[in-house]
Amino acid sequence: MKETRYIKAINEALHEEMARDETVFIIGEDVGAPGGAFGGTRGLLQAFGERRVRDTPISESAIVGLALGAAMKGLRPVVEIMFADFLPVCMDQIVNQIAKTRFMFGGQFTAPLVIRAPGGAGLNAGPQHSQSLEAWFAHIPGLKVVMPATPADAKGLLKSAIRDDDPVLFLEHKALYATSGAIPEEEYLVPIGKADVRRTGRDVTIVTASRMVYQTLEAAETLAGQGTDAEVIDLRSLTPLDKDAIFKSVEKTSRLVIAHEAVKSFGIGAEIAAMISEEMIDVLDAPIARVGAPFSPVPFSQEGDYLPNASDIVRAVEKVMTY
Amino acid sequence: MKETRYIKAINEALHEEMARDETVFIIGEDVGAPGGAFGGTRGLLQAFGERRVRDTPISESAIVGLALGAAMKGLRPVVEIMFADFLPVCMDQIVNQIAKTRFMFGGQFTAPLVIRAPGGAGLNAGPQHSQSLEAWFAHIPGLKVVMPATPADAKGLLKSAIRDDDPVLFLEHKALYATSGAIPEEEYLVPIGKADVRRTGRDVTIVTASRMVYQTLEAAETLAGQGTDAEVIDLRSLTPLDKDAIFKSVEKTSRLVIAHEAVKSFGIGAEIAAMISEEMIDVLDAPIARVGAPFSPVPFSQEGDYLPNASDIVRAVEKVMTY
């Protein structure tokens, strides 16, 4: 194992997959010599040349559409969209074209491509550079959606995403880029569609993903001090969703809290709560609780006030435990 | 009361509000002489002239952006987007600009505008002309989201939407355009944010909206024949969501089914199920059940196979009743 930063792990995955597969290429704004706005594509131009590392104009629809057309012809594009907030700029290409390519053409053409985009707040980047929009994409059949929390997952999932025959939206978290974690020295893959139990526990299941994994683990420590043993499930993928992992945990704990950074209403927590309320309500010993952002755009200077945090999770668990 | 078609009710609302308020104008593709792709703007050009009824190029981002700029300067634009499936084409303007205008500018500018767009399947229009994407917009703070099921609501809600000081996404259903219903002769408004109990019942609450209201009422009749008395709640608005109406009903029936045409996963049913599982789980006598479309784009010729229908709702209620 080696200590590696999240952004570096992503960069390693790109290096390795480009070396492994001649059909992989990189496309996006400032991905060439500058190495990407956050450094994700650093060194790729030097290593693989201009043919495979393509700096583009500021034309997100063209970039993403180009990736689709190239994928239909057998290449494996990895697109970088600088902020996940810009995905709406090229939403038609993602949702009406890429997600539906295999379906619309009856499998004659497919779209094996990856779109990387950093979401989330934490840098005081304001309402148009801080959103968590994953719930939208999880609602769209034809896409796979992944949101890694750790450097190890970021690398292993990105490698899997590039090898996947379906289009994968790879949602990074910009506030995690600078964080570090241990990753294997040797080559490895993390399968898409498998959650990870970050902490085992018996009293309550907390389902989370991306940056909120850390707040959840912090909350779990606090809770442990209070005698509550929380199990923390990091979803890692939203599509496919690892229902089994969630169900198995709730079966054990009989209590469920879901925590995410996105706006709570109509967020991904709703789907998880709904699934349990449909299929496992009888095992629940308490109401489900969701932790998410209030119904507001992300404020610039008041992020601390706005963002859900470990205390919010602790409070939600306390509510569920004392029910 | 007078029997009126859904599309005609919309048209009447536009006529009345344009006559009432000089600042209201219509903008969209083919909204002038042709009267809109589905007839929603028929006669408006003749009645109000080219100044207030504006046919545009096929440039959805420009259309919607123009509406925003005009609204910021005190006008009240009503935009027609020909199919809700084209909202992704102008998603940035809707989500990053319109929804956030009041917030980003601290109330110095506001966005009192309406975007009308027909969603839903039923015309065999295929994967890019049949989607129900309302869950996306309900997740976005700053927007109001409305989806009327009846001609009376279509008219009353559209008039309210035009008078609203916030931006309203007005989601019509193209398969309802030709349906008829009674609407008041005199002027009236239907408030945004209030659900309607379409059928009272004691045994189970079925929450639904838009075209699925009819399938639900049909299912309720079948169920009545089987001795199950269903209460049918037509949400009408998603933002604001009438939590009270849902809660009151579930309090009474202790059983909840949610039915919508959109893809079930991460659809609006998830939020409603989650709310109940958070705040009212103890009153439930059975698991919640959701009815929605399978995880697939809308197929062209197999709509009947794909779309959730009255039998699906009956089956879901039966499951919930026999629990």
Add this chain to the structure above:
Amino acid sequence: MNKPQKSTPAASSKAAPKPSNTAAAGAIPNDDGFLELHYSMLRVRRVEERLLQVFSEGKIPGFIHVSIGQEAVATGVCSCLTPADTIFTTHRGHGHTLAKGMELKPFMAEIYGRANGACHGNSGSMHVASSEAGVGGANGIVGAGLPISLGSAFASAFKGEDSVTAVFFGDGASNQGTFHESMNLAALWNLPLIFVCENNGWAQFTSQKSYMKIDSIARRAEGYGMPGVTVDGDDVLQVREGMRAAVARARAGNGPTLLECKTYRWFGHYAGDPQKYRPANDLEQTRKVDCIANFEKFLIGSGLADRGQLDAVDAGLRAEIDEAIAHAEAAPAAPRGQFLNDVYA
């Protein structure tokens, strides 16, 4: 199938008619693939006429958009392409798709929404595609094919192949942001891509002067550093000539061209459109220009064909179409839930 006498070899019967320089010498002197052009145009016309008929009989779900009157564009453009080349088309794509060489049976079965359609009945008229024939798909979102076509052209260059891509779009579509972004990127990267603007003067129910101030879309090419050419889209030879030059440029690695083909929309926007918005005389004027009748006159006048020969081609086409329709109508609907198999790999 009853192809013109000088048919291409069996192996490429699915392929587009080849440009003359690659075609075998024919029976008729000076035949620069003329009979194949005629065949292709007439095939599109007869297919769409038949589609209008069966549509009006309620046999086709959803809606369809025909390109009758515009056959010279589809044919002239695709006559310069090989099966290794790719096209992307629009909601009004039947002609392009057939001219590119798609087999009629999977085409028809798709429009009928049958399980044995090219797209398993998932898509219908608006999304017909054929990987075999190099048809990257019709598209229901105006302007959305343009960015996708970039990728196809990019892939050719990336792989070092000399294949090219052509993307069809309407005059209306030329006001979508995707047009702009795609033109700029294609010019910048010298992509082997031909932008074929099929300017039929209408976008749905609105005529061109209502949505743009300029009348020639080719004028826009200059703003990207790309050549822009306008041809008479009702003259298949002019279209072919314009396209040949553009393809040669692209194959030689010299980048994209905007080829505007001016033509007329003979029918409504969609089948069944009552066209109340359309001035009566506009329709009349429009129909005066018939690319096929004109071309037949030329063929007969130059002694390249006689009426009887052309009629035989027509009869052959009708038989082929009957067969494809019968095939589609006899085909089973998709089995329950089949569509779910096409969502993910």
Add this chain to the structure above:
Amino acid sequence: MNKPQKSTPAASSKAAPKPSNTAAAGAIPNDDGFLELHYSMLRVRRVEERLLQVFSEGKIPGFIHVSIGQEAVATGVCSCLTPADTIFTTHRGHGHTLAKGMELKPFMAEIYGRANGACHGNSGSMHVASSEAGVGGANGIVGAGLPISLGSAFASAFKGEDSVTAVFFGDGASNQGTFHESMNLAALWNLPLIFVCENNGWAQFTSQKSYMKIDSIARRAEGYGMPGVTVDGDDVLQVREGMRAAVARARAGNGPTLLECKTYRWFGHYAGDPQKYRPANDLEQTRKVDCIANFEKFLIGSGLADRGQLDAVDAGLRAEIDEAIAHAEAAPAAPRGQFLNDVYA
């Protein structure tokens, strides 16, 4: 505030410097608003220099983009506008916003993220706006201001007012689809709108030749039937002249103009950008062109001002800025949950 001697009347102290024809006759002969131009440019520069400083001290959350070196564009353009006119700007919008007449205190407090900022601290540098000064907002999405500006111009025409709108955007932004759609619609409807392309040769970390094949963006105007003009964006008088003509055209109901102002980006994309991607000599070359130093030379050379006078203006500005900074730094953070009040009416 320490405005130039020939300051505009108190009532319009918030307004942009007025074009000379509306200004009172000044003390200095032949002063066509020159001192006000100088004042405006220097104000932008001093504010941004100060912002860079406090940003590097960690006092400002998030990130900021400065326009130092480009002040002649903001000033030349806004000098032709009145408070009734509206501008829309970009992530690099401080200069435009100030030149349009926004008060410094709410501006600064917003950038500091304070409750008494113009946008209640919800937004910061990237979304500063002022309804009072006719600043429809900076925008964090490249190209997104263009469609919005259409509506502002449309509203002027709709209401029968002779106000105009100007929208600033970068050379990079000119490749977004929104540019195209907006240019076409504005030309088609003859909107009173001026498209101001601030071409500083860079889009983030990439230089212009990497994202477009043409070097003058004004060439694109022709494709919409709109006049396109390129001026030296480092010469405030040239900018003003170009803008005056465009504004006159717009006010007279003759429609939009694309005004391209060529300039240089003196600093990195954002404050703190190490600019490793930038050739060393590019930066050196860039800084040789200083719109303010040049204009001061001209003022002094023509006897319109002397050094002492200009220094006094500078001193006044510094004092004003100190005050605004102190105001922002002393202001309280927003109370808990306050932002929720701005989501809905």
